[in-house]
Amino acid sequence: MPGARRWEVLASERLQDCAVFSVSRLLSRSPRDGGEHAFFRIDASDWVNVVPITTAGDLVLIRQYRHGAGEITLEIPGGMVDPGERPAAAAARELLEETGYGAAELSEIGRSNPNPALFGNRLHSFVARGCERVGEVRNEGNEETAVELVPRAEVTRLVRGGNIDHALVLAGLYYLELFERG
Numbered sequence: 001m002p003g004a005r006r007w008e009v010l011a012s013e014r015l016q017d018c019a020v021f022s023v024s025r026l027l028s029r030s031p032r033d034g035g036e037h038a039f040f041r042i043d044a045s046d047w048v049n050v051v052p053i054t055t056a057g058d059l060v061l062i063r064q065y066r067h068g069a070g071e072i073t074l075e076i077p078g079g080m081v082d083p084g085e086r087p088a089a090a091a092a093r094e095l096l097e098e099t100g101y102g103a104a105e106l107s108e109i110g111r112s113n114p115n116p117a118l119f120g121n122r123l124h125s126f127v128a129r130g131c132e133r134v135g136e137v138r139n140e141g142n143e144e145t146a147v148e149l150v151p152r153a154e155v156t157r158l159v160r161g162g163n164i165d166h167a168l169v170l171a172g173l174y175y176l177e178l179f180e181r182g
Contacts (some may be wrong), residue, residue: 005031006165018134020044044121047090047114049078049172052101052128057152060099060131061164062145074148074158075169087124095128098145104130110175114168125172127179 002167016023017063021044029036051059061078066073081090108142110125139145150158155173158164164173 007031014043015040019053040118041120042078042118044119045083046087046121047078047085047123047168048080048081048094048126049076049123049168050091050095050103050106050128051076051109051176052095052099052103052131053152054101054131055147056132058147059152059155060095060101061148061150062098063148064143064145066166074164075165075166076172077145078168078172081124088126091124091126091128095131097140098143099147100133100135100137101128101131101147102134103128104132107179108181112171114157123162123168123171125175126161127176130142 007030009026009028010037011027011086012026013027015025017152021042024041026039026041026045027036028039054060056122061074062077063070063072063074077092078090079090079098083089085093088106088108092103095101095103106123106126106128109127112123112125114123115123137147159170159173164170
């Protein structure tokens with residue numbers, strides 16, 4: 001049985017610009033039978049998320065309303081990488097804007113594709129150590145976050161209980177676990 005093969009992209013057409021992402025239709029040729037098929041892709045900037053740990057060892061989490069789920073979620077800070085911005089700068093900016101906390105040390109702990117069936121962008125996950133409150137929350141646009149300090153020992157219970165269920169947040173928390181194992 002042969003391995004997986006790349007499809008040839010014959011054409012790409014942007015269908016919709018939705019401010020924080022766009023939707024494209026790809027016409028691609030199957031490597032198996034040569035047939036042409038349409039696929040849809042969501043094009044977005046790279047994203048960052050940050051696992052912030054205070055000097056006391058608590059995680060700095062945020063609660064915010066998410067329109068897709070129609071619920072208030074418990075998450076780590078994160079957002080989009082602006083054009084020309086490095087992921088580490090975006091992570092520090094998002095941490096400060098959404099929480100009012102700054103970090104003594106910021107390290108990238110992993111990169112992933114949010115969903116390769118639909119997205120072509122990357123999520124850059126960071127750990128921020130030595131976090132201390134340095135200012136007020138400065139949400140921009142339509143964002144509104146509330147800061148919540150959570151003891152690290154509580155995170156597993158919150159994940160298992162479904163209180164933290166955002167897949168990209170779970171990826172960041174898992175990257176932290178792998179990073180700390182060495």
